[in-house]
Amino acid sequence: MNCKKFVLIFLIFFVIFVNVGFTNDKVLTVGVWNNPNLSIIKDSEISGFVVDIFKYIAEKNDIKYKFVAGKWANLYSDLVNGEIDVLIPIAYSDTRLKYMKFTDYNYPVFMNWGVIISKSKNIKTITDLKGKRIAIVKNDIFYTGTFGMETYLKLYNIDYKPVSVSSYEEVLNLVKSGDVDAGLIARNFYNYINDRSIYETFLAFQPVRIVFAFNKKINDNIVNLFDKELQNLINDKSSIYYVKYNHYFHNGSLHKKYVIVIYLALIITSILFLLIVILRKIIKDRTSKLIDINKRLTTILSATPDLILLIAEDGEYLEVLTSNEELLADFRDNLLGKKVKDVIQGSVADKIMNIIQKALDTNEIQIFRYELDVIGGKRFFEGRVKPIDLGYKKRTVLWYAIDITETEKILRELQVEKEKLNSILKSVSEGVVVIDRNKKIIFANKSACEILEIDECVGKSFDDVIRLYKDEERVFLPLDDIFNKGINFEIGKDYKIKTSKNNEKYIDDSLSPLFDSESKIAGAVFVFADITDKMIYEREVLKSDKIDTLGRFAAGLAHDFNNYLSIIKNYNYLILQKENLDDEIMSIAKNIDATIEKSIGITKQLLTFAKGGEPVKELIDLNEVIKEAISLSLSGTGIQYNINFEDDKFIVYADKGQIVQVFVNLFVNAKDAMQNNGKIEVNIRNISLQKENILNLSPGEYVEIRVRDTGPGISEVLMSKIFDPYFTTKEHGNGLGLAICYSVLKRHGGTIYLNREYKNGAEFVILLQKVKEVKTQVFKNENIIETDKKLKILYMDDEYMLRDSFKILLESMGHEVITVSKGEEAIEAIKKDNFDVIILDLTIVGGMGGVDTAKEIRKIKPDAYIVVTSGYSDTGAVANYSDFGFDNYFLKPFKVEELKKILSESIKR
Incomplete structure (x- = not known):
């Protein structure tokens, strides 16, 4: 148990304190649908603007596809x-x-939106669609999107x-x-x-950005590669992107109005360029006095193996200092x-600009981690950003970036192990709950939630979730001793938890x-x-052991007692x-007979515990039995x-x-x-x-009776004792009632137990094996045939007085x-004479018993009428x-009427 707990604690340490990443490579199968001119499927040929861009990027990077x-x-x-x-x-959407x-x-590869087409010119506003039949492509974002047609309708x-x-x-086709x-x-x-x-x-819906979509299993590196290539193509105005765009959407030549726009853009760009040159000249003149100091400071700071950047609030690189240019997105002179956003593309650039703005707005140091493609390859950084006033017109931040690539690599490797360990932890059958020093739950595995019958317990108070009881009293675990002294604490199996x-x-x-x-x-x-089932099983075993102990005592008593x-x-x-006969003697004899009958009853009760007290079974209807017991x-x-x-009849094979x-x-018991x-x-x-069942019964069909x-009801303290022999709460009880019930049902292949969950009184549950097929039972004629026929009877018994009294009685x-x-x-x-x-x-004792004797007699006289009698037997004979x-058969002591009935049966035979 201690080793097991150590392993679990070790696993939890990794689950809580470690992180991870994952990579994978994949050859691509590309689904294309006909959406001219973005994608065109004609005569088994696949082309189109989006298709051609995808092909270009894939082939450039040696990515195989179909x-x-x-x-x-x-x-x-x-x-x-x-x-x-x-x-x-496909269009991008958060959903x-x-x-x-x-x-x-x-x-995006392309900007698009949805439109309504019709043969009628009468559809001009959204209300004109009332009552109309509208054809819609399944899962079309122009219909299902946030600003799609469905939303407006x-x-x-x-x-x-x-x-x-x-x-x-x-x-x-449907519109046509x-x-x-x-x-x-x-x-x-x-x-x-x-x-x-x-x-x-004029109806338009859901403006969207057309992108490439990948399934969830595709490696992120492939998606990032397509991202980078698309960004480069879109930023390069002479790239194949614009060649293909003109080809598919302008028939190979630019419209005149677009040419004019381009000329105007060039003029504006030139003017802006001149302005930038002039501004740089002004800045250079104004900062000439600081050149010497700046050079010395730059020399010192440039010796750092990390990155020191001065960045303006608009993202301009004002200074770049490092001894390792491999950590830069471009060479220093190119960055200044x-x-x-001119150098770094995508969401990383957005994050950097947001951090700069937050640092300037709050005037506080901002710390964040980011991943970036730099000259030396993909690297991980931790950036620290602080506002600084160095006399620039623009608000400026000092950006100090540390290369944490090796650390991140280790963390990701550890995260892989964490996920493996986490899977193991979740699969163990024991419940595991981790708390912090504030007694708040910070982790709980699946088994813990199942045992506690709760969906989620993270964030809740330990004492609110873990409610322990012993003998109906609430128990609180010594958490303060654990926190302050570092002790280990174990509790016994008598504790219960309330879910x-x-x-x-x-x-x-x-x-x-x-x-x-x-x-x-x-x-x-x-x-x-959860050891509830184990406890129930152990109690059943203990209960059975107690009954067996009483049975051994009863077995030792029964034979001689019944003979006497x-x-x-x-x-x-x-x-x-x-x-x-004198009246007084007659009265004494009758009292003796009544006392004998009571003694017989007690002996029969004891024999239900004994190994040989086997039930004499027949087919019985439990409905009738219960009615008789109630009566x-x-x-x-x-x-x-x-x-x-539930049914008209419940037939079992029982005594x-x-x-x-x-x-x-x-x-x-219920009445009392x-x-x-x-x-x-x-x-x-x-x-x-x-x-497999906690009652330890054979599998099959059973009749369940709940009384x-x-x-x-029965208190928790007494529940474990009620089936013990001689345990009673009654003033005049003998303590055998429920013990007898248990013993009888056990001998019938069934059981009885107390339903501990029932709180409105007491409920006992009885299980008896059900008879699958009920055959017609032939009952013997119980009428005694009165006859004058005198029988010759052989009687064997090792007790002299029994032989003597039996002989006198029959004679x-x-x-x-x-x-x-x-x-x-x-x-x-038998060899010398014939017997009826x-x-x-x-x-x-000391001789051949009834079973072996009967076998030998059958060899001599197969048709002999043989009756077995016993005060007790452990063979089931x-x-x-x-x-x-x-x-x-007949049992000792016997009634004379029973004996006459048996003799009558022999005559009928």
Whole structure:
């Protein structure tokens, strides 16, 4: 356990204090859909503005790819499901980021928006779409986007009839055929339509930026590569980007008005350039006095292995100082005078400018980490930015950047290990909760949440979530001792934890200090396991052991005790049969007989615990058994009862007398607990148990009987003792009632337990194996045939007085009786003479017993009528007498009527 806790604490340390990254390479499958002139699919040829740009970047960087043509809706699903790697063209949206990656939306391949087309000129405003059938491509951002058509139609509460299709061609065809009133398409696609009967309305939706989309599994390096290439192409006005743009959208030549604009732009650029030159001249003149000081300072600062930058609030590089130019995005001389966004592209430039602005606004040092492509390759930096006044006209910041690439590499490697360890931690069956020194939960694994029956506990107070109890009293763990002394603390398995749903579970747990990287106590780790099922199982085993102990005692007592009771009963019967018996003697004899019957009852109860007290089973209907038990135990009381049957019959194979006794015991206990005033509810249903179950029963079909009362219930302290033999809370009880119930049901392959969750009284649950197929049971005729036939009977018993009393008893009925003391004598008698009935005692001390004797007799006389008798046996030969070669049985002490019935059976045979 201590080793296990050490491993868990070690795992938690990595989970809490380490971070990670991940890379991967991928060959690209590119989905393309027909959206002229962005993408054109014609005669199996794939081209278009977006397609050509993608091809150029991929081929330039030796990236292998293949185009897959399809419809928009299908390709969109394929990208989300990871069946293709790239989808072009596609519009950027925040919502789609959940399912895919995009190139930088600040450098879109194309700007686009959605338009409504129609054959009617009457659609001029959004309200004109009311009641119209509108063709829409599935998942089209011009429909679903934040500023898409769907948003505005809902905003103006306009009813319409959407018709979902998978491509703009289908939209166009439906509009042409008149099957819809209007259609939503991309504005570039309208330029592709060569049909004057189709009009573009003034309705436009969701301006978007067209980008490349990648599935979530694609390596970020590939996405970043396309980002960088796109930025370079867009920034380079002579690149293939503008050549292709003119080719697809201006038929190879610039319109005149664009040429004029370009000339004007050149003139303005020239003027700006002259202004910059003049301004630099002025600045140079004004700062000439500081050159000497600046040179000395620059020499000192340039010796730093890190970066020192002076940057103006507009992003202009005013000074660059470092001894390692590999850390720069460009060489120092190229950087000076340029702005951050001229050198650094994308979101990193935005972050840098935001940090500069925040430092200037707050006049406080700002610290942040960033990744940048520099001369020496991709590097990680930690930047510290502070406002500084050096006499520039522009507000300025001092940017001090430290190269943390090696540190970041180590952290990412450790993060990989962290995720592995985190997966292990989440998979362990024990609950793990980590708290800080403020007793706030900062980590909880999946098992902890499942045991506590809570969705999330991070951020909550430890004492609010971990509610421990012992003997119904709240227990608080010694957290202060853990924090201050660093001790380990373990609790016993008698503790229970109350879940968020107020269910109680037994737990085994420990509490240990959590140390940080400086070996200081940063908090504590609480490791605990749900051992409720284990506790239930152990209690069942303990309960069974107690019953077995009593059984061994009962077994030692039963045989001799029943034999002696039989002797007394036989002689007493002979006394009662005397004529003209004195009244006083008659009264004494009857009292003796009544006492014997009570003694027999006690012995039978004890024998239910003994190994040999096997039930004599038959098919019985539990419905009838329960009704009989209620009649015996509740008649004449003020107790109300209700029986709920799921089926008409619940047939089990059981000893009816013993099962009736079980329910009588339960009903009497309930009656006493409610003081003859309350209600008993019995619910019966069929259930199935799997191979693994906490009740330790065989798998299969069972009948479940729940006996519930409205009494005061059973206290927690007494719950573990109620099935102990001789434990009672009644003044005149013998403490065997529930113990007998448990023993009887155990011998029937079932069980009984107290439902601890029921709080409105007491509820006992009984399980008995169900009979799958009920065959017609042939019952013996129980009527005793009165006959004058005199039988010749052989009786074997090792107890002399039993042989004597039995012989006198049977002879008084007119039968001839031969007695023997052991099996060897019985076999010799069989060889010499014929007998109508052979009665064999099961257990013979120092001689052949009933089972072996019966086997030998069958060899000599296969058709002999053999009856087994016993005061106690541990072989099951009485309960299953026919399996041992016997024709009938009776138990000692016996009633004369039972004996007459058996003799009657032999005559019928």
